[in-house]
Amino acid sequence: MQNQHPADVILRSSEKESFYSWKIFLSMSSPVFSDMFTLPQPDTVNEEDVCDDEQVPVIDLEEDSRTLGHILSLCHPPSCVGTRFQLNSLPELRNVLDATEKYDMGNALRMALEELSNPSLLRDDSLGIYALACQHACHEAARLAAKHTLTLPCLVPQYVPALERIHAGHLCRLFLYREACATAVCSLAADHTWVVYTQYTSLFRCDQSETDDKLEWTAVRNPPSRKYPDGRVEHVSVHKWWMEYMKRSEYALQRWPHSDAVKDDRLVDDALHAISTLKCEGCQAFQVSQTFQSFMRIFAEKIDRCIAEVEIVLGF
Numbered sequence: 001m002q003n004q005h006p007a008d009v010i011l012r013s014s015e016k017e018s019f020y021s022w023k024i025f026l027s028m029s030s031p032v033f034s035d036m037f038t039l040p041q042p043d044t045v046n047e048e049d050v051c052d053d054e055q056v057p058v059i060d061l062e063e064d065s066r067t068l069g070h071i072l073s074l075c076h077p078p079s080c081v082g083t084r085f086q087l088n089s090l091p092e093l094r095n096v097l098d099a100t101e102k103y104d105m106g107n108a109l110r111m112a113l114e115e116l117s118n119p120s121l122l123r124d125d126s127l128g129i130y131a132l133a134c135q136h137a138c139h140e141a142a143r144l145a146a147k148h149t150l151t152l153p154c155l156v157p158q159y160v161p162a163l164e165r166i167h168a169g170h171l172c173r174l175f176l177y178r179e180a181c182a183t184a185v186c187s188l189a190a191d192h193t194w195v196v197y198t199q200y201t202s203l204f205r206c207d208q209s210e211t212d213d214k215l216e217w218t219a220v221r222n223p224p225s226r227k228y229p230d231g232r233v234e235h236v237s238v239h240k241w242w243m244e245y246m247k248r249s250e251y252a253l254q255r256w257p258h259s260d261a262v263k264d265d266r267l268v269d270d271a272l273h274a275i276s277t278l279k280c281e282g283c284q285a286f287q288v289s290q291t292f293q294s295f296m297r298i299f300a301e302k303i304d305r306c307i308a309e310v311e312i313v314l315g316f
């Protein structure tokens, strides 16, 4: 961040790194700095710290170099500081938000808050982003981060630093949202009447005897017809392994309401193994396995659509 242009103030980080700056930009960005430059500040602008060569006052700040670099890049024209605001981690964002709030840098704070939607930060720590979004009452960012927390197989498996910053009410709302998502998607695994069974003929209506212990029955849907525009519900026979897969999916979705839960290796491998050992005549393992995988894709998409309809209730 240091540059060769004549500067009229030096900000020094907690590591004693000097950042050359201009009072005009700092004053325009922050009433706190503006006051500091207009009022005598014996504690912050120390005569002993004034550089002899350049007669530039030095202000020692509590922020570390990285944070100081970020907030200066937010309140100076890029041509002055030579760097663009770019965050690498959630702790960096947290420090920048704290500092911009502390110095009352309204515009810089707004620009930093846009980083709450940064995809890589959301991927790395969605709970941490949710906590920050709630802290700053950013509704859309909190909603997006809450949705991202569903990619976690368990919301809070152990202590995480984000918990220090999150209000119990906001955490409770996140648990309630997860529960609402689980209720919505579990019904897809328990009630099969959304499945238009003719799209997956090799999974249903196996022509083995009804007394065969490898067969079960379930209610699925016929394709829409003139008489039944929504498709009529029909009971059909289905392989036992498919029912087992759906039951285990339901159990998994209760804890982890996300499409990845039904694509879990153990679940899928067990189903594929059962398919490979099918004994019934007329059911070809290869075809059944292809149909199952296509069903699984549609099932996962249905789960994603179902979750997209669930809205978190935020208290702001």
Ligand SMILES: [Zn+2]
Residues within 6 Å of the ligand: 206, 207, 208, 239, 278, 280, 281, 282, 283
């Ligand atoms: Zn069969």
